[in-house]
Amino acid sequence: MSKLEEFKEFQAKISRYSQAIALMHWDLETNAPNNAFEYRSKALGELMEALFRMSVSDQMGEFLDYFSKKENYDELSEIDQSMVRVNKKDFDKFKKLPPQLVRKLAETTSKAGYFWKKAREEDNFALFEPYLQEVASLEKEQAEALGYEKNRYDALLDLFEPGMKTETVKGTINYLKEHLLLFLKELLEKGKEPRYDFFEGDFDVNKQKELSLEALKFMKFDFDSGRMDMSAHPFTTKIGPKDVRITTRYNNKDLRYSLFSTMHEGGHALYELHIPEEFFETPLDEGASMAVHESQSRFWENIIGRGPHFWVFFSKKLKDIFPSFEGISNDELYKGVNIVKKDFIRTEADEVTYNFHIMLRFEIEEALINDRIKVDELPTVWNDKMKEYLGIVPTNDAVGVLQDVHWSNGQFGYFPSYMLGNLYSAQLFSKLKKDLKDYPSQIEKGDSTEVLNWMVENVHNYGKMYEPEELLKKVTGETLNPKYFVDYIKEKFSAIYGL
Amino acid sequence: MSKLEEFKEFQAKISRYSQAIALMHWDLETNAPNNAFEYRSKALGELMEALFRMSVSDQMGEFLDYFSKKENYDELSEIDQSMVRVNKKDFDKFKKLPPQLVRKLAETTSKAGYFWKKAREEDNFALFEPYLQEVASLEKEQAEALGYEKNRYDALLDLFEPGMKTETVKGTINYLKEHLLLFLKELLEKGKEPRYDFFEGDFDVNKQKELSLEALKFMKFDFDSGRMDMSAHPFTTKIGPKDVRITTRYNNKDLRYSLFSTMHEGGHALYELHIPEEFFETPLDEGASMAVHESQSRFWENIIGRGPHFWVFFSKKLKDIFPSFEGISNDELYKGVNIVKKDFIRTEADEVTYNFHIMLRFEIEEALINDRIKVDELPTVWNDKMKEYLGIVPTNDAVGVLQDVHWSNGQFGYFPSYMLGNLYSAQLFSKLKKDLKDYPSQIEKGDSTEVLNWMVENVHNYGKMYEPEELLKKVTGETLNPKYFVDYIKEKFSAIYGL
Numbered sequence: 001m002s003k004l005e006e007f008k009e010f011q012a013k014i015s016r017y018s019q020a021i022a023l024m025h026w027d028l029e030t031n032a033p034n035n036a037f038e039y040r041s042k043a044l045g046e047l048m049e050a051l052f053r054m055s056v057s058d059q060m061g062e063f064l065d066y067f068s069k070k071e072n073y074d075e076l077s078e079i080d081q082s083m084v085r086v087n088k089k090d091f092d093k094f095k096k097l098p099p100q101l102v103r104k105l106a107e108t109t110s111k112a113g114y115f116w117k118k119a120r121e122e123d124n125f126a127l128f129e130p131y132l133q134e135v136a137s138l139e140k141e142q143a144e145a146l147g148y149e150k151n152r153y154d155a156l157l158d159l160f161e162p163g164m165k166t167e168t169v170k171g172t173i174n175y176l177k178e179h180l181l182l183f184l185k186e187l188l189e190k191g192k193e194p195r196y197d198f199f200e201g202d203f204d205v206n207k208q209k210e211l212s213l214e215a216l217k218f219m220k221f222d223f224d225s226g227r228m229d230m231s232a233h234p235f236t237t238k239i240g241p242k243d244v245r246i247t248t249r250y251n252n253k254d255l256r257y258s259l260f261s262t263m264h265e266g267g268h269a270l271y272e273l274h275i276p277e278e279f280f281e282t283p284l285d286e287g288a289s290m291a292v293h294e295s296q297s298r299f300w301e302n303i304i305g306r307g308p309h310f311w312v313f314f315s316k317k318l319k320d321i322f323p324s325f326e327g328i329s330n331d332e333l334y335k336g337v338n339i340v341k342k343d344f345i346r347t348e349a350d351e352v353t354y355n356f357h358i359m360l361r362f363e364i365e366e367a368l369i370n371d372r373i374k375v376d377e378l379p380t381v382w383n384d385k386m387k388e389y390l391g392i393v394p395t396n397d398a399v400g401v402l403q404d405v406h407w408s409n410g411q412f413g414y415f416p417s418y419m420l421g422n423l424y425s426a427q428l429f430s431k432l433k434k435d436l437k438d439y440p441s442q443i444e445k446g447d448s449t450e451v452l453n454w455m456v457e458n459v460h461n462y463g464k465m466y467e468p469e470e471l472l473k474k475v476t477g478e479t480l481n482p483k484y485f486v487d488y489i490k491e492k493f494s495a496i497y498g499l
Numbered sequence: 500m501s502k503l504e505e506f507k508e509f510q511a512k513i514s515r516y517s518q519a520i521a522l523m524h525w526d527l528e529t530n531a532p533n534n535a536f537e538y539r540s541k542a543l544g545e546l547m548e549a550l551f552r553m554s555v556s557d558q559m560g561e562f563l564d565y566f567s568k569k570e571n572y573d574e575l576s577e578i579d580q581s582m583v584r585v586n587k588k589d590f591d592k593f594k595k596l597p598p599q600l601v602r603k604l605a606e607t608t609s610k611a612g613y614f615w616k617k618a619r620e621e622d623n624f625a626l627f628e629p630y631l632q633e634v635a636s637l638e639k640e641q642a643e644a645l646g647y648e649k650n651r652y653d654a655l656l657d658l659f660e661p662g663m664k665t666e667t668v669k670g671t672i673n674y675l676k677e678h679l680l681l682f683l684k685e686l687l688e689k690g691k692e693p694r695y696d697f698f699e700g701d702f703d704v705n706k707q708k709e710l711s712l713e714a715l716k717f718m719k720f721d722f723d724s725g726r727m728d729m730s731a732h733p734f735t736t737k738i739g740p741k742d743v744r745i746t747t748r749y750n751n752k753d754l755r756y757s758l759f760s761t762m763h764e765g766g767h768a769l770y771e772l773h774i775p776e777e778f779f780e781t782p783l784d785e786g787a788s789m790a791v792h793e794s795q796s797r798f799w800e801n802i803i804g805r806g807p808h809f810w811v812f813f814s815k816k817l818k819d820i821f822p823s824f825e826g827i828s829n830d831e832l833y834k835g836v837n838i839v840k841k842d843f844i845r846t847e848a849d850e851v852t853y854n855f856h857i858m859l860r861f862e863i864e865e866a867l868i869n870d871r872i873k874v875d876e877l878p879t880v881w882n883d884k885m886k887e888y889l890g891i892v893p894t895n896d897a898v899g900v901l902q903d904v905h906w907s908n909g910q911f912g913y914f915p916s917y918m919l920g921n922l923y924s925a926q927l928f929s930k931l932k933k934d935l936k937d938y939p940s941q942i943e944k945g946d947s948t949e950v951l952n953w954m955v956e957n958v959h960n961y962g963k964m965y966e967p968e969e970l971l972k973k974v975t976g977e978t979l980n981p982k983y984f985v986d987y988i989k990e991k992f993s994a995i996y997g998l
Contacts, residue, residue: 016542020519027522031530035724036742039779043515043739050549225534240542243535280538 004080007063010054011087012281017051019240026237026245030229045106052102056094064088079278082465086283089162096145101138108134109410116408123398125379132407133375136368139412143369153366156413160290161420163467166366169416172423172482173359179486181389183493184352187340191497194335198328205250207321212248212262214317218310219266219300220452226269233405234261236268236297241280244269255322256337257348260301267300268293270452274460284463290414292468294421295428296459302351302422303429303488304451308334309443335496342390344399351422352493353390358419360385361404365412424472426485428459431476503579506562509553510586511780516550518739525736525744529728544605551601555593563587578777581964585782588661595644600637607633608909615907622897624878631906632874635867638911642868652865655912659789660919662966665865668915671922671981672858678985680888682992683851686839690996693834697827704749706820711747711761713816717809718765718799719951724772732904733760735767735796740779743768754821755836756847759800766799767792769951773959783962789913791967793920794927795958801850801921802928802987803950807833808942837995841889843898850921851992852889857918859884860903864911923971925984927958930975 001009024044032040054060066072067084076084112131119128143155151166158164216228231247238244246265251257271287279285287293304310311334318333319325325333340350346357364381367373373381382401383393394400406414432454433439439451458475469479493499500508523543531539553559565571566583575583611630618627642654650665657663715727730746737743745764750756770786778784786792803809810833817832818824824832839849845856863880866872872880881900882892893899905913931953932938938950957974968978992998 012541013545016545019538019542020523020546023522023526024519027526031726032738033722033724033726033742035721036739039518039740040742042511042780043518046512046515047519222534223532225532227530227532239531240535241538243532243539281541 003063003066004076007067008282010059010063011083011283014051014054015240015281015285017047017054021047021051022237022239026239029231029233029235030247041110048106052094056091060087060091061095064091079284079465083282083284086464090283093146093159096147097142098145101141101145105135105138105142105410108138109408112408112410113405116402116405120398120402123396123402125397125402128402128408129375132378135407135410136375136412139410140369140371151366151370153369153413156369157416158413160411160414160417161468162289163469164289164291164416164420168480169362169420172419172480173362175482176355176419176486177359177389180352180355180489183490184340184356186499187352187493187497188342191493191499193339194496195332196336196339198325198332199255199336200253201255201324203252203255203322205252208250208252208255208258211255211318211321212258214321215259215263215305215314216266218314218446218448219263219270220448221266221269222273225273228262234265236265236272238272238286241277241285242273244272260305260337263305264297264301267297270300270455271296271460274456275463276461279463284465286464288459288462288464288466288471289468290417291420291424292459292471294417295424296455298421298425299429299455303425304443304448306334306337306351307443309440310334311337312444313446338493338496340493340497342392344386344392344394345403346418352489355419355422356389358415360389361415362419365407365415369412420468420480423480423482423485424468426488427472427476427478427481428455429488430484431458502562502565503575506566507781509558509562510582510782513550513553514739514780514784516546516553520546520550521736521738525738528730528732528734529746540609547605551593555590559586559590560594563590578783578964582781582783585963589782592645592658595646596641597644600640600644604634604637604641604909607637608907611907611909612904615901615904619897619901622895622901624896624901627901627907628874631877634906634909635874635911638909639868639870650865650869652868652912655868656915657912659910659913659916660967661788662968663788663790663915663919667979668861668919671918671979672861674981675854675918675985676858676888679851679854679988682989683839683855685998686851686992686996687841690839690992690998692838693995694831695835695838697824697831698754698835699752700754700823702751702754702821704751707749707751707754707757710754710817710820711757713820714758714762714804714813715765717813717945717947718762718769719947720765720768721772725768727761733764735764735771737771737785740776740784741772743771759804759836762804763796763800766796769799769954770795770959773955774962775960778962783964785963787958787961787963787965787970788967789916790919790923791958791970793916794923795954797920798924798928798954802924803942803947805833805836805850806942808939809833810836811943812945834995837992839992839996841891843885843891843893844902845917851988854918854921855888857914859888860914861918864906864914868911919967919979922979922981922984923967925987926971926975926977926980927954928987929983930957 021044024040024047028037028040064084064087067076067080068088073081073084108131112128112135115131116128119125139156140152143152146155146158148154153166157166157169212228216223225242226244226246229245229247230249232249234246234248236244236246246262246269248258248262248265271293275285287296308331311330315325315328315330315333328336338350340352342353343349346354346361349357360382363385364373364378367381368375368378379397379401386400387393406412432451436442436450436454442448442450459471462471466474473479520543523539523546527536527539563583563586566575566579567587572580572583607630611627611634614630615627618624638655639651642651645654645657647653652665656665656668711727715722724741725743725745728744728746729748731748733745733747735743735745745761745768747757747761747764770792774784786795807830810829814824814827814829814832827835837849839851841852842848845853845860848856859881862884863872863877866880867874867877878896878900881896885899886892905911931950935941935949935953941947941949958970961970965973972978
């Protein structure tokens with residue numbers, strides 16, 4: 001075996017451990033009997049520790065030293081060079097984390113997750129507070145260990161969105177506020193809300209599943225390399241190469257919920273499923289970042305699924321499965337899936353209000369990590385910001401500061417990905433429209449081939465080779481530009497609301 | 500941590516790797532998309548290698564040396580002493596296997612499995628022959644590496660049935676032949692075959708599932724610690740403590756198939772589910788042997804499920820779900836699930852003919868391992884023996900020598916477990932009847948509590964603490980005695996067939 005083959009075999013070994021771990025997690029969320037949790041957690045901890053040890057091992061260090069040397073690096077293919085770069089960045093990062101901190105974080109977030117659930121159920125923030133306190137303090141420690149130039153939050157942000165800076169997020173938020181706060185006000189005050197009563201009622205879950213499968217078929221989801229199940233919270237997992245699974249959730253009172261959850265997760269899945277075989281079992285075999293991933297899910301969910309052309313095609317499928325929609329026009333269906341509402345819950349927010357939910361979370365966690373606010377102030381700060389951005393105040397903490405799982409998990413720095421994903425999707429879409437002038441008529445015929453191929457060629461094909469900014473520039477010719485999103489929103493919703 | 504705690508932590512680590520492996524296998528048989536197979540196999544190979552390395556590691560050797568020393572061993576509890584003994588036996592055994600042989604066997608059986616499937620589909624033994632040749636020769640090598648006193652086959656038999664000898668199996672077979680061959684002849688010639696037409700027809704799969712779940716409920720299967728799925732071949736897997744899963748298969752033309760498969764696998768599951776918590780994540784957390792396991796599955800499938808008392812209770816459940824059974828008496832139902840037929844397929848054989856299927860397999864594999872017959876003679880020998888024992892000749896090799904997966908897997912030495920399991924179950928049952936005089940009326944009321952508790956207290960509670968012979972003697976006061984089985988069969992079937 002050559003040194004490169006040996007290195008790849010070592011990476012494959014690491015990948016195989018993550019495949020087992022991914023399956024163990026997926027199974028817990030979908031199939032595992034209730035009592036399995038305790039020992040499954042121990043088994044997961046065991047394999048995760050083994051995985052972490054290999055990732056930061058001396059053996060890994062030696063491989064990376066060798067292949068980072070100019071004379072060896074220059075010999076590598078472009079893909080292998082990326083692979084070394086990505087691997088080295090992770091190695092250097094995780095090497096900085098003291099093992100005790102890693103263990104402490106795992107233990108604390110496990111406890112915090114339990115108390116978060118309880119606190120949310122009982123609408124009692126005080127129950128969660130001491131654990132969140134602990135998590136936040138460990139997150140600060142982690143940020144210090146990882147290091148940063150300007151802002152402690154940068155260290156955490158980089159874990160989810162490589163290369164992204166707090167300053168850029170702040171600038172982007174200001175731009176969005178400036179252009180969308182007023183637009184939202186105008187829309188709700190002067191616009192005409194479309195009908196959507198036909199989407200509410202009593203919808204058989206098996207038929208909803210059929211409809212979801214039709215949407216996945218349209219997206220060319222390959223059921224030989226994946227599957228769809230049900231879980232409390234929809235998610236996508238790559239179990240391994242050629243095995244990407246999504247879950248969805250059914251709300252029998254509102255048909256839209258499962259359909260768009262499915263298209264969202266389907267978008268994540270398409271990304272993972274089209275990463276080239278050459279990348280399998282290497283660190284490049286995943287999406288470029290959380291936000292680029294989100295750009296794919298939001299593209300299929302919102303830009304395509306909540307777009308006008310899709311409903312020209314899909315309304316027939318809908319009516320075949322649910323005859324109650326007979327007599328509703330394509331245009332009415334299209335508008336009915338695009339209702340804008342000021343509401344408390346992020347995951348159910350429309351395209352216009354969604355980013356405001358993210359902004360407040362980002363502003364709170366950035367201030368918390370930089371010690372400008374304290375954990376016990378969170379409920380008040382949260383409600384104040386909801387009032388400021390959306391003009392409403394949560395009726396209780398369960399639908400306010402306690403609604404998301406992320407902080408209990410220690411995922412400080414994750415939220416901006418959701419907003420950035422929306423912006424990336426609009427920026428990519430603007431380029432796609434220029435490249436595929438004929439795309440509307442193809443989608444209207446139910447043919448997603450060219451649209452999907454464009455995404456594969458421009459995004460999926462690169463896996464994790466490039467950092468998000470590089471990738472965006474490569475595809476669209478420029479770095480993040482929130483104007484595309486603002487233009488997209490204004491044009492789409494002005495028309496729907498008749499402004 | 501004390502030395503003992505350290506040892507247990509090391510065993511727990513090994514157990515956690517097997518838990519991951521068990522889940523990965525189960526998932527392949529039940530959920531995994533088609534294309535997952537290739538990379539899943541690699542991931543499985545990776546974890547299995549890691550598991551094997553730990554099992555025969557120097558670290559394991561040191562622990563075992565330490566705790567096997569008289570002064571340390573004597574300090575241990577009875578359970579911990581068993582744990583050391585069982586672990587040491589496995590360690591010594593697997594240490595003897597050259598790593599190249601282990602790898603070669605894994606590779607060869609993987610190929611052989613593929614060609615066995617193909618050969619069976621195409622009814623072409625010649626396709627499978629060269630691979631079976633290779634497997635058989637590696638199995639002989641393995642037997643030589645493991646060592647034996649009298650018969651090379653002993654080394655393989657011991658892998659599945661610790662302590663069992665070829666000589667004992669032969670003696671048992673002679674006893675069964677002597678007492679049952681003639682009985683079978685008489686039964687079929689002079690007996691009156693009961694009606695069973697009502698069990699054949701067209702039975703909705705969802706309703707069959709409902710019926711299977713009713714049977715599991717009767718057995719007190721705990722759905723918080725397990726689940727039931729569908730797979731091509733029914734099986735039971737312990738994913739980990741408090742997570743034991745069974746699968747079943749539906750034949751829409753014959754209701755009996757899924758019901759008794761479910762009760763069979765349910766019996767395996769009950770055994771694993773009732774091993775005490777103290778044994779979790781140690782080598783004692785499994786059944787005593789393959790045959791003792793089979794005694795549990797056959798007990799619930801045949802002795803209870805195909806017994807008269809169960810049908811006093813269960814016929815109402817059956818009629819609630821399938822009203823077509825209205826008017827059929829309990830006795831008719833009981834008899835209809837006990838039809839004796841000379842047929843080619845082992846897995847579908849009745850209680851009287853089943854062991855003859857095993858005898859011929861045992862006789863063939865024992866002769867093969869000892870070089871008394873050759874692989875290319877198998878189809879002829881198979882058919883000759885079928886003619887000798889059951890008086891019928893398979894119409895082709897697909898329903899003859901190619902019907903079972905075991906040889907392609909390298910599981911030489913496994914088949915006797917099925918027969919021994921039947922004998923153990925009858926021997927245990929004979930003791931149970933003495934201890935629980937009232938058991939018929941309890942089962943007739945649908946109450947399995949005391950029967951289950953008896954099995955838990957006498958068998959399940961010990962996990963793998965004792966070798967099969969020790970266990971049997973502890974419970975029934977004697978070692979293997981095939982008379983119990985012969986008496987049980989003669990009594991039951993003489994009555995059913997009116998001899």
